[in-house]
Every structure is written in structure tokens, then in C-alpha cells.
Amino acid sequence: MEEPDNEHEHRRPLGLVLIGGLYLFFLMLTMSTFGQPYPLFGVIFQGRAAELAVFVDSLICLYLFLGLMKQQQLTWYLLIGYNIFELINTVVNLLFISATDLEKVVGQPVDPRQLVVNNISVMVAIALLSAFIYSHRRYFTNRSKYLF
Numbered sequence: 665m666e667e668p669d670n671e672h673e674h675r676r677p678l679g680l681v682l683i684g685g686l687y688l689f690f691l692m693l694t695m696s697t698f699g700q701p702y703p704l705f706g707v708i709f710q711g712r713a714a715e716l717a718v719f720v721d722s723l724i725c726l727y728l729f730l731g732l733m734k735q736q737q738l739t740w741y742l743l744i745g746y747n748i749f750e751l752i753n754t755v756v757n758l759l760f761i762s763a764t765d766l767e768k769v770v771g772q773p774v775d776p777r778q779l780v781v782n783n784i785s786v787m788v789a790i791a792l793l794s795a796f797i798y799s800h801r802r803y804f805t806n807r808s809k810y811l812f
Contacts, residue, residue: 676735679800683743684732686793691725694718701769705753706760708769730811740797740804747794751787758783 695718702714709717724746731739763776 676733677800677803679796680732680735680803683793683797683800684729687725687729687732691722691729694722694725698722703753703757703761706756708761708765710769727811734806734808734811735804736806736808736811737804738809740801743797744794747790747797750790751794754783754787754790 698715698718700714700718702709702717704717728739728743728746731742758780763774763779766774766779
């Protein structure tokens with residue numbers, strides 16, 4: 665019997681698997697907000713505009729997930745860019761969307777301090793995730809420009 669050749673077996677690093685799972689979670693989380701208001705650069709979109717924004721964000725998350733699974737080098741750049749975009753968007757939303765604006769849209773009371781704490785927590789998490797992705801760029805070895 666011939667034994668399988670394990671030295672040529674390509675295994676995806678655990679860090680990429682975990683990041684891939686996280687972006688799959690982001691995809692599902694984004695898709696679950698379909699039909700809800702969508703804050704983007706200090707403006708709260710509703711209706712068709714919000715649905716379009718959620719759709720585009722979902723497509724981006726899907727691309728990032730697939731690119732992570734294929735270890736695509738272009739995806740590494742897109743991940744860093746997407747995370748920087750999310751950081752900037754969160755800061756701008758925090759500066760320009762007040763708790764009273766959110767209360768009008770959501771129809772429930774919003775604690776301004778909790779809003780700030782939640783947004784800062786998200787920003788710290790995105791920054792840490794970006795640092796992790798940046799430090800693992802050596803795993804993005806697929807130089808193909810196309811996913812398929």
C-alpha cells in the first residue's frame with residue numbers, strides 16, 4: 665500500500681480559518697440587518713437606500729470570506745482597506761449621529777454613554793483584528809486576481 669504524501673498537503677493556517685469564520689459571521693450579521701436603517705458616514709439611510717447598502721456590504725463580506733479561504737493576496741489588501749473604512753465610518757457616525765437621531769429612527773430610548781462605549785469597543789476590536797491580519801500577511805500566498 666502506498667502512503668499519502670503529507671509533505672505536499674496544503675493546510676490552511678489556523679489564523680486564516682479563524683479570520684474566515686469571523687468574516688462569515690460578519691456576512692450573516694450584515695445580511696440579518698436587511699430592511700433595517702443603515703448608518704453610513706453620518707447619515708442614517710432607510711428603505712431602498714439602506715437595503716442597497718446592506719446588499720453591497722454583504723457582497724463585500726462574501727468576497728472577503730472567499731478570498732480568505734483561497735488565501736488570495738488581493739484579499740489581504742481589501743481586508744485592511746475594509747477595516748479602515750469601517751473605522752472611519754464608525755468615527756464619523758459617532759461624531760455626527762446623535763442618540764436622539766437614533767431614538768427617532770429606532771423608536772426606543774438610546775443611552776448616549778452606552779452608544780459611545782459600544783462604538784469605541786467596536787473600533788478597538790476592528791483595530792486589533794486589522795493588526796492581526798496585517799501581521800499574518802505571509803499566509804496570503806495566492807497571487808491570482810480572480811476568486812474563480
